[in-house]
Amino acid sequence: MKHLSRFLAVSLLVLGLSTANAQDENNPWAVSIGINAVDIFPTGGDLINQGEIFDEFFNANDHWNILPSVSQLSVGRYIGDGFSFTVSGSVNKIENAGELPDGTQVNVDDLSYYAADGLISYSFKNILKSGKLDPSLGIGGGYTWLDEVGAGTLNGALGLKYWFTENLALNVQTTYKHVFEDYEVSNYPPTHFQHSAGLTFAFGGKDTDGDGIYDKDDECPDVPGLKEFNGCPDTDGDGITDAKDDCPDTAGLAEFNGCPDTDGDGVADPKDECPTVAGLPALNGCPDADGDGITDAKDECPNEAGPAENNGCPYQDKDGDGVLDKDDNCPDVAGTVANNGCPEVTEEVQKTLNEYAAQVLFDSGKSSIKEASNKVLQDIIAILKEYPTAKFTVEGHTDSAGSNKLNQRLSDSRANAVKNYLTENGVDQFRLSAVGYGEDRPIATNKTRAGRAKNRRVEINLVKE
Structure with a gap:
């Protein structure tokens, strides 16, 4: 013992x-x-x-x-x-x-x-x-x-x-x-x-995560992994360890740090705003069919090149006057470049206006327009609408019969009466002004009946900028 x-x-x-x-x-x-x-x-x-x-x-x-x-x-x-x-x-x-x-x-x-x-x-x-x-x-x-x-x-x-x-x-x-x-x-x-x-x-070997790789050799000792990756996991099996994989749950490519490129356009899916459609790297992987620098999804005209300020569409010239609609003050009416796409009032048109205006009749000594003048006033309105940006002055004139004060008042009233008729029938009021000149601007002699008849008139004249 x-x-x-x-x-x-x-x-x-x-x-x-x-x-x-x-x-x-x-x-x-x-x-x-x-x-x-x-x-x-x-x-x-x-x-x-x-x-x-x-x-x-x-x-x-x-x-x-x-x-x-x-x-x-x-x-x-x-x-x-x-x-x-x-x-x-x-x-x-x-x-x-x-x-x-x-x-x-x-x-x-x-x-x-x-x-x-x-x-x-x-x-x-x-x-x-x-x-x-x-x-x-x-x-x-x-x-x-x-x-x-x-x-x-x-x-x-x-x-x-x-x-x-x-x-x-x-x-x-x-x-x-x-x-x-x-x-x-x-x-x-x-x-x-x-x-x-x-x-x-x-x-006595320590293997915290139980993956068969001892902690001293395990680069990821707390997470089960693979021997070929020194104990680190590769969840998606793409050959890139999760720690270095930007997309650890989706198999991808090494060039994209483990992320896929579904549409094959060279832009990894996480950075591709259009991951299922091949596009351009400069546009974050989205396509631009017309090459105007605007992605098709945001381009209102994906097959026609146009500027961004027009949502990717080319500017139109609907009236064909050579002035693009964006610069055309009259996009629906053919005009001239000099007049920003609007038609210009010619001397002939001006003459026609005044020929019509001379046919406007008033009750004697009053500013009320006779019903017989309606036809000629509609002709005047039609001409004014052809020039939607042009401004005009309605001028009232009298002969020398009667006092100067009375003639001035009458010319003002008649000019305003014509203006009111025109604006009430579709002409923009901001395009028209009215003024009376009384007996100060005769176009014929006041010594004869015929001359005084010519002086009693209404004129519609273009306001020149």
Whole structure:
């Protein structure tokens, strides 16, 4: 029980040692269990006529002491750059202690063997670029007990692991343990070899998102991803990781940072105002069939080029007078360029107006228009409407009969009477003005009846700008 307690204490030391290191950065922790064999003979010692160093090294039948059960436990942690630190505890029974000069085996009475060791080892796995074979060299020290006697040792080890999986390996190791002090034959332990074999379980790799890629290699450790993208996701499967994909939920092209270009016009859909119709980059992906710089959707004349101020339509010249409607003051009536698209009142038209105006008759001494004048007044209205922007003055004139004051009043009244008739029948009032000149502007002599008849008149004259 005393020896068993000692082994349990060593085991607890091994399992609780937080500074132990092993394996690699992905799975930094490792636990190994197995069996061990102690061989005293091939160490070059002279306590019991031991053989030369490595003499009969593989003579397991004659020299190895093996406990037929799990007899070794180790815990290790990876340090970095290929180095690991491992602590181990082992137990055994020593029956074969060497041989006499005549070759007779020296047997002892089942001495209890206990050892606690620490080892720093270097793995050649990465140098060999091997995924399975993992050879190593190590150096360290420990303490070994044979029954009640213990001694410190300086250890050197050669090991080999074969990894079946990322976490499971078969391991074999040979350790040379050199005892620091000389002991008599009766005072073991002597310098010896300890061989071991067993299984190694590597663990401790952190994979927060569970995508099979350890956090240290995972560029997106909190989000499940793909190995080919170092653990980052590609939700839409377009070969661009979500972090670099402007459209992570829709498959797209690398040239558009993962966004699609549905209409193939070179403008990515998020920036394309017309994503289903091929268009122009300058117009945010929208088409312009007539090439006037206005997208078809906003162009009231998509097949005819026109300016933006006219909603993409060309300016019209409805009356065909050479003046565009936008500049034509009379877009529905042919005119002249000089008169801004409006017709000009010629001398002949002016003459015709006054011939008609001279036929307007009034009641004697009054400003009321006789009904017989309606026909000629309608003719005057028709002419005025042909020149919708022209302005006219209705002038009233009298002969010299009667007082000057009376004639002035009468001429004013008659001029206004004609003006009122015209405006009441469709002529814009702002185009007409009325003035009376009394007897001041005769066109014939007032000394004859015929002359006075000519002087009693109404004229409609163009107002010149």
